[in-house]
Amino acid sequence: MKTISIEKLVQEFSLEVLEGKDYLNRKISQPRTHRPGLEFIGYFDYFPMEQIQILGKKEITYLHKLTDEERRYHIGNVVKYHPPCFIVTAGQEGLTYLKQYCKEERIPLLRTNEKSSEFIDNLNNYLKNKLAPEIAIHGVCLNVYGVGILLRGKSGIGKSETAHTLIGRGHRLVADDIVVLKKISSKTLLGTHNRTNKEFLALRSIGLLNIAKIYGRKAFQEETRIAIDIELCRWEDNELNNQLEPELTYKDYLGVKIPHIEIQLQPGRDVAGLVEAACTNWYLFQQGYNAAEEFFERIQNELKDQENE
Structure with missing residues (x-):
């Protein structure tokens, strides 16, 4: 305790x-x-x-x-x-x-x-x-458009590089490599650093970067509420999810369920842009908007119009 x-x-x-x-x-x-x-x-x-x-x-x-x-x-x-x-x-x-x-x-x-x-x-x-229960996991924690995310994946997959691109686009780093997760309530998970890695981002072939000194204080924040768990995966031709509305899955941390998304990597894919899109889409969903529902509604309306002609 x-x-x-x-x-x-x-x-x-x-x-x-x-x-x-x-x-x-x-x-x-x-x-x-x-x-x-x-x-x-x-x-x-x-x-x-x-x-x-x-x-x-x-x-x-x-x-x-x-x-x-x-x-x-x-x-x-x-x-x-x-x-x-x-x-x-x-x-x-x-x-x-x-x-x-x-x-x-x-x-x-x-x-x-x-x-x-x-x-x-x-x-x-x-x-x-x-006094909140906490665990440490391997990954990167960022705040993108005001949405807290966990960026996970195998070592060398490109988590820190993706984070660096997002920081360059105006988003904020919370923690790199080691992310401390705190359970604030049954539905609230907070992501923060472990003090030692505060403001630091490690890039292969480059070394350690102090994000606050390079990009200014606005590029870093102490903690964020985790809203999405994003896992970077290697490209698998037969496993890429092309559904218009993928099945919603969750990742459990300390008993708190966080929406989980997998992003497959391939040369030429704008991974940082996909992360931004995931955060924007999540935010709109919280506001009650679902793009897939609107799309299917349009198709139904077109079919009804054709029947009435």
């Missing part, structure tokens, strides 16, 4: 450490946060104790209104479960009692000046990305 330390969160979000500096090495494994409202009034049936606990204005205002005895009872019920940490939002003050309880239970107490809603959204997105 992937984890991230509280110390990393402190650095990433510039959090103020109010208590528990010696316990920032505690690990977080859950990609969501929780606001303990019901728990402060004694309802614990579904308390996600492994999640970061966020204390916004509603929670802190409620705690301020309690007597010392009530406060110790209600806060004690929560801290005894030892959540990873508490984060107070909106720079709220008057937290002496909360510091004491966190100190007793060795729980880090942190604070941010950001509003609850904005901070929770940013933190949840960050945790979801960092």
Whole structure:
């Protein structure tokens, strides 16, 4: 299971450490946060104790209104479960009692000046990305016309050369050779680099190219949502698919199904142009347009016209 330390969160979000500096090495494994409202009034049936606990204005205002005895009872019920940490939002003050309880239970107490809603959204997105299940595959990841693609094929087939042509046409590189795939949700797969290969593209006979330095920052992006899996294959005379509407197939990565396309290679074929066409066609399909359906509809209309003559 992937984890991230509280110390990393402190650095990433510039959090103020109010208590528990010696316990920032505690690990977080859950990609969501929780606001303990019901728990402060004694309802614990579904308390996600492994999640970061966020204390916004509603929670802190409620705690301020309690007597010392009530406060110790209600806060004690929560801290005894030892959540990873508490984060107070909106720079709220008057937290002496909360510091004491966190100190007793060795729980880090942190604070941010950001509003609850904005901070929770940013933190949840960050945790979801960092803690997402991931795998590394051999291939190239690009963003073509705003569509994220995986370009795969056997070694030496021409993946990086095709990527270089696409970059020259204004599209963006995400990763070459090693592509890290992260499962963000049951239907969302994110492609990114492994940090070492960031901005680099390897071309046979040429060597390593730093795409950002050669073509500018616009030629590279950190990550993209994978929409199409494209496999480059060697030309097979008896296997080329000439159907007007090829059967849709999928490639499974971490349980996420991605539409799969095979492009056969032959001297003279504009492979980069075919990749662009595949991305454009996919985008139109998402908008509800199907070229094959329109084509067949035209044929049917022509046949009807001939029957009526």
